[in-house]
Amino acid sequence: MLGFIFKRLLQSILVMLAVAFITFGLFRFVGDPVNNMVGQDTTLEEREELREQLGLNDPFVVQFARFTANAMRGEFGQSYSLRIPVSELLRERLPATLELSIISAILALVLGMPMGIYAAIRRDSWLTKLFLTSSLVGVSLPTFLIGILLILIFGVMLRWLPTFGRGEVVYLGWWSTGLLTVSGLKALILPSITLAIFQMTLIMRLVRAEMLEVLRTDFIKFGRARGLGNRALHFRHALKNTLIPVITITGLQLGSIIAFSLITESVFQWPGMGLMFIQAIGNADIPVMAAYLVLIAFIFVAINLIVDILYVRVDPRLRVSGGKK
Amino acid sequence: MSLLEIKDLTVEFPSRRGIFVAVEQVDLTINPGEILGVVGESGAGKSTVGNAVISLLQSPGRVANGTIHLKGERIDDLDEELMKAVRGKRIGMIFQDPLTSLNPLETVGAQLIETIQLHLKFNDKDARARAIDLLTQVGIPDPDTRIDHYPHQFSGGMRQRVVIALALCSDPEVVIADEPTTALDVSVQAQILELLKKLCEERNVGMMLVTHDMGVIAETTDRVAVMYRGKLVELGSTEQVLKNPQHDYTKSLISAVPRPDKRIHRFPLVTYIEDAHDSKDDLDIASHWLGKTRDYEKVEGPLLSVDNLHMRFITKHAFFKRNEQYLDAVKDVSFDIQQGEVFGLVGESGSGKSTVARMITGIYHPTGGAVNFAGANLTQISNQKELNHYRRQMQMVFQDPFSSLNGRMRVEDIVAEPIHFHKQTSSNSEARAIVHDLLEIVGLGAQAARKFPHEFSGGQRQRISIARALATRPRFLVCDEPTSALDVSIQAQILNLLKDLQEELGLTMLFISHDLPVIRQMCDRVGVMRHGQLLEVAQTETLFETPQHDYSKHLLELMPKFEGPALAS
Incomplete structure (x- = not known):
C-alpha cells in the first residue's frame, strides 16, 4: 500500500x-x-x-x-495588471472558488446518488421517468443559460436571492468564508446550483447505469436466493460495487468544477479564480495565468491521487499487488 | 410424505410474440437424503424448475399453474415477505459460476455472518463461530484465517465450497444445485460432488441437482428426471434411466454422450434435435476445390514437430529485470504430429494446452524452442510473405462460438475473408461460390451466407468457424476445445463433422480438450499436460487402458464414469 x-x-x-x-x-x-x-x-x-x-x-x-x-513556494511574481504579488491574489480568490466548487460537488453527490439509486431500483415508477427526462434537460442545457435563467427567476422576478458577488464574508485567518453569514449563504445558492446541475445529472445517470448492471450479476441473485432482503442487497452489496466508476467520475468532475467554474463565476460575478483567470487573459497577465495553470494542475493531480487511494480502499482486489495468496 | 413436492408445474414467459411455455406440467418429488438429478440440454427448462421452487423466476416469468409443497406446506403462493423466510433458511441454492456468485468487495466471512444472522438471529461472536464451523465442514483448510479473506483470494473450487457453505448457513431442508460443477476442472468437480453427496447423507438434506452432464448424473444422483423442451419425458432411478432408457429422447441423448470406455467410429445422430441435418453427401469433397489444388510441399516424416517449446508470461513488470515476476505457462514441450493424425492434448485449466496451440499457430511468439511445420522452422521465419505461405496451411477453431465471430459481418464475408487474404481466388464470384459450398459441407446450407452470426445457435456458429478454418484449404487444423461450450447432442454433431472432414480431406489435427471421453473418441495419440509440462504421450487406447504417469492415472480415475446402455451396433 x-x-x-x-x-x-x-x-x-x-x-x-x-x-x-x-x-x-x-x-x-x-x-x-x-x-x-x-x-x-x-x-x-x-x-x-x-x-x-x-x-x-x-x-x-x-x-x-x-x-x-x-x-x-507559491511565488509567481507580480501581477502585471494589478501590481500586487500573485500569491496574494490567489490567497484572496482561492477560498471563493473552493467553497463554490465543493458545495456544488456535495450538492451533486447528495442529490445525484440517491436519485440514481432510486431510478435503478424502481425502474418503472413515474418519479424515475421524471428524473430521467429532467436529467436530459440538465445535461443538454449549457451552464451559462441555466445561470441566467436562475438569475432571471429568483433574482429579478422573485427577488429572493442576490444575483452577483459573494455577499458578506468572514475572515478566518487569511481564508475568507461566506458560509458563516446569511448574505454569504444566500449568495452561494444560485451559483452552486448552476454549477451542480450538470454534475448531478451526470452522477445520477452513471449511478443508475452501474447499479442496473450490478443488480443483474450473479452474486445479487445468489444473495436473493439466500433470503437477503432488498435493503441489504441494494445498499450493502450493490451500492458498494457501483461506487468504483462513480468515484472516478466524481473525482474528475470535482477537478473540472474547480478548474472550469469560470463560466459560472463570470455569470454571477463570483470573485473566484475563474473570474480572475478570464480577466488575466484579457490583460495578458502572464504571472496570473501561470499561477492558475499550475494550481489547477496541482488540484487535478491531488484529486487523482486521492481517487487512486480510494479505489484501493473500496476494492480489495487491488489491495495486494500480485494478487495471489 | 416427500420433502419437496412439485405438482403439475407450468411456467410461462409472456413476450410480445406470445406466451413461451418454459416448463410444462412437471411433477417431481424429492425425499430427504436423496439427490434428484434434473438433466436436459440448454433451453429444456431445467433451471427454470429450480428457480420456480424458490420463486426467483426471471421477469416476466410466472408460475401459470401447479403447486409446490415443502413438507406438506404450500410455498408457491406465498407473498414476497414470507418467501424470504423460506429462501436460504429452508431451501438453499447453489449456482453454476463460483467466480461470480460472491460479492467481490466483502470478505467471505462477512457474507456468511450476514446470512447466518439473517436466519438464525445469532450474535456476532456465535455467528462467526458458526461461519468458521461451516467453512470447516465444506473442507476449507485453515478456516480461522480464511474467513477474513476476500473471494478473489480463493481458487474456483474453494469459492464453490464457500458458496456451498453459504447455502447451508441455516441448515436448509432442500438444496437446489444448478450446474454446481460445470465451471470447474475434473479433479475439483470430483471433490465438490463428493462433498455434496456427503452433506446430503449426513444432514438428510434433499437435493435437486440440475446439470447437463450425464457423467455427473451417473456419479451422484439417486433418481433422474429427463427434461426436453419444458416437459418431463422420463423419471426413474439413475440406474434404470441410464441403462435402460424408455423415451426416445433419453435414448438419443445418452447415445450422444462420448463414451469413456470404448472408442466408436461415429456418434449416433441425435434425431431429436432440430438443425441436425448431416453434411451434404452429394458434394464430393476430395475432388472439389477444397480437396484439389493443394499445392503443398511433400513432407517426409512428421508434418508438425515441436521442440522444447517454452512460454514465459511476465505477470508483474518492473524496471529491473530481477524484480520481474513471471509465469512459465509452457515448459520445454516437445512432440510430433504425423500426417493425417489426430493428436490430442488433455489437461486441466491452466495446464498450458491452449498456449501451446497459440504458439503453433503464431498467435503467441514462443520464448524458446522451435515450431517445425512442413520442414520449416516457423519461429525463425521473419519474412511475412513466406510466413503466410505456412500460416495458410494451418487454421484454428476456437472454443467460444460467441466471441470468435465478428458480429457485424455477414457469414459470407466471415468465411470469405481468409480466401481473400491469402489470395486464393482471383474473382469475387468464385470466392462466393466456394463459400456457399463450404457452408453446404459444414451442414448449414448456402442460405446461411447472407445472415449475421447472432442469428445462429452455438453449434451452428461453431460450424461457421469450421467453414472459415477450411476456407484456406489447410492441411493442419488446430481445434481448441471446439465443443466445450456446446450441449452433448450438438457436440456429437460437431465431432462427427470434424471426423468426416478429417477423413475426407486427410487433415492433420491438433485437438485440445479437457474432456477425456471426447479425446478418446477423437484422437489417435494423446499428450497429457499439467503445469505447463507434457507428462506423457501415448496412443489413445494405450493411455486409457494402461496410463503410465501418476497424473494420467489420477485424471482417468476422476473422470465421471458414465457407461451407457450396451451398444446395439
Whole structure:
C-alpha cells in the first residue's frame, strides 16, 4: 500500500514538472516580460539592467529551476495588471472558488446518488421517468443559460436571492468564508446550483447505469436466493460495487468544477479564480495565468491521487499487488 | 410424505410474440437424503424448475399453474415477505459460476455472518463461530484465517465450497444445485460432488441437482428426471434411466454422450434435435476445390514437430529485470504430429494446452524452442510473405462460438475473408461460390451466407468457424476445445463433422480438450499436460487402458464414469 502511494506520488511529481515546464514556456515565449513592466521611455541600458536583475539573461535551465523553486513556494511574481504579488491574489480568490466548487460537488453527490439509486431500483415508477427526462434537460442545457435563467427567476422576478458577488464574508485567518453569514449563504445558492446541475445529472445517470448492471450479476441473485432482503442487497452489496466508476467520475468532475467554474463565476460575478483567470487573459497577465495553470494542475493531480487511494480502499482486489495468496 | 413436492408445474414467459411455455406440467418429488438429478440440454427448462421452487423466476416469468409443497406446506403462493423466510433458511441454492456468485468487495466471512444472522438471529461472536464451523465442514483448510479473506483470494473450487457453505448457513431442508460443477476442472468437480453427496447423507438434506452432464448424473444422483423442451419425458432411478432408457429422447441423448470406455467410429445422430441435418453427401469433397489444388510441399516424416517449446508470461513488470515476476505457462514441450493424425492434448485449466496451440499457430511468439511445420522452422521465419505461405496451411477453431465471430459481418464475408487474404481466388464470384459450398459441407446450407452470426445457435456458429478454418484449404487444423461450450447432442454433431472432414480431406489435427471421453473418441495419440509440462504421450487406447504417469492415472480415475446402455451396433 505504501509502495503504491509512493509510486503514485512520484508520477504526480513528474506530471507537475511537465506542467511547470509548459507554464514556464508562457513567460519565455508569450511576450517580453521587460516590455510589460517598463514604460515607453526606458532606455536600452535600463532595460538591460532590469533583465540582469530579473535573471532573464541566465541560462534556460537555471531560469527554469528558479521558476520551479518559486512556484513550489507559491511565488509567481507580480501581477502585471494589478501590481500586487500573485500569491496574494490567489490567497484572496482561492477560498471563493473552493467553497463554490465543493458545495456544488456535495450538492451533486447528495442529490445525484440517491436519485440514481432510486431510478435503478424502481425502474418503472413515474418519479424515475421524471428524473430521467429532467436529467436530459440538465445535461443538454449549457451552464451559462441555466445561470441566467436562475438569475432571471429568483433574482429579478422573485427577488429572493442576490444575483452577483459573494455577499458578506468572514475572515478566518487569511481564508475568507461566506458560509458563516446569511448574505454569504444566500449568495452561494444560485451559483452552486448552476454549477451542480450538470454534475448531478451526470452522477445520477452513471449511478443508475452501474447499479442496473450490478443488480443483474450473479452474486445479487445468489444473495436473493439466500433470503437477503432488498435493503441489504441494494445498499450493502450493490451500492458498494457501483461506487468504483462513480468515484472516478466524481473525482474528475470535482477537478473540472474547480478548474472550469469560470463560466459560472463570470455569470454571477463570483470573485473566484475563474473570474480572475478570464480577466488575466484579457490583460495578458502572464504571472496570473501561470499561477492558475499550475494550481489547477496541482488540484487535478491531488484529486487523482486521492481517487487512486480510494479505489484501493473500496476494492480489495487491488489491495495486494500480485494478487495471489 | 416427500420433502419437496412439485405438482403439475407450468411456467410461462409472456413476450410480445406470445406466451413461451418454459416448463410444462412437471411433477417431481424429492425425499430427504436423496439427490434428484434434473438433466436436459440448454433451453429444456431445467433451471427454470429450480428457480420456480424458490420463486426467483426471471421477469416476466410466472408460475401459470401447479403447486409446490415443502413438507406438506404450500410455498408457491406465498407473498414476497414470507418467501424470504423460506429462501436460504429452508431451501438453499447453489449456482453454476463460483467466480461470480460472491460479492467481490466483502470478505467471505462477512457474507456468511450476514446470512447466518439473517436466519438464525445469532450474535456476532456465535455467528462467526458458526461461519468458521461451516467453512470447516465444506473442507476449507485453515478456516480461522480464511474467513477474513476476500473471494478473489480463493481458487474456483474453494469459492464453490464457500458458496456451498453459504447455502447451508441455516441448515436448509432442500438444496437446489444448478450446474454446481460445470465451471470447474475434473479433479475439483470430483471433490465438490463428493462433498455434496456427503452433506446430503449426513444432514438428510434433499437435493435437486440440475446439470447437463450425464457423467455427473451417473456419479451422484439417486433418481433422474429427463427434461426436453419444458416437459418431463422420463423419471426413474439413475440406474434404470441410464441403462435402460424408455423415451426416445433419453435414448438419443445418452447415445450422444462420448463414451469413456470404448472408442466408436461415429456418434449416433441425435434425431431429436432440430438443425441436425448431416453434411451434404452429394458434394464430393476430395475432388472439389477444397480437396484439389493443394499445392503443398511433400513432407517426409512428421508434418508438425515441436521442440522444447517454452512460454514465459511476465505477470508483474518492473524496471529491473530481477524484480520481474513471471509465469512459465509452457515448459520445454516437445512432440510430433504425423500426417493425417489426430493428436490430442488433455489437461486441466491452466495446464498450458491452449498456449501451446497459440504458439503453433503464431498467435503467441514462443520464448524458446522451435515450431517445425512442413520442414520449416516457423519461429525463425521473419519474412511475412513466406510466413503466410505456412500460416495458410494451418487454421484454428476456437472454443467460444460467441466471441470468435465478428458480429457485424455477414457469414459470407466471415468465411470469405481468409480466401481473400491469402489470395486464393482471383474473382469475387468464385470466392462466393466456394463459400456457399463450404457452408453446404459444414451442414448449414448456402442460405446461411447472407445472415449475421447472432442469428445462429452455438453449434451452428461453431460450424461457421469450421467453414472459415477450411476456407484456406489447410492441411493442419488446430481445434481448441471446439465443443466445450456446446450441449452433448450438438457436440456429437460437431465431432462427427470434424471426423468426416478429417477423413475426407486427410487433415492433420491438433485437438485440445479437457474432456477425456471426447479425446478418446477423437484422437489417435494423446499428450497429457499439467503445469505447463507434457507428462506423457501415448496412443489413445494405450493411455486409457494402461496410463503410465501418476497424473494420467489420477485424471482417468476422476473422470465421471458414465457407461451407457450396451451398444446395439
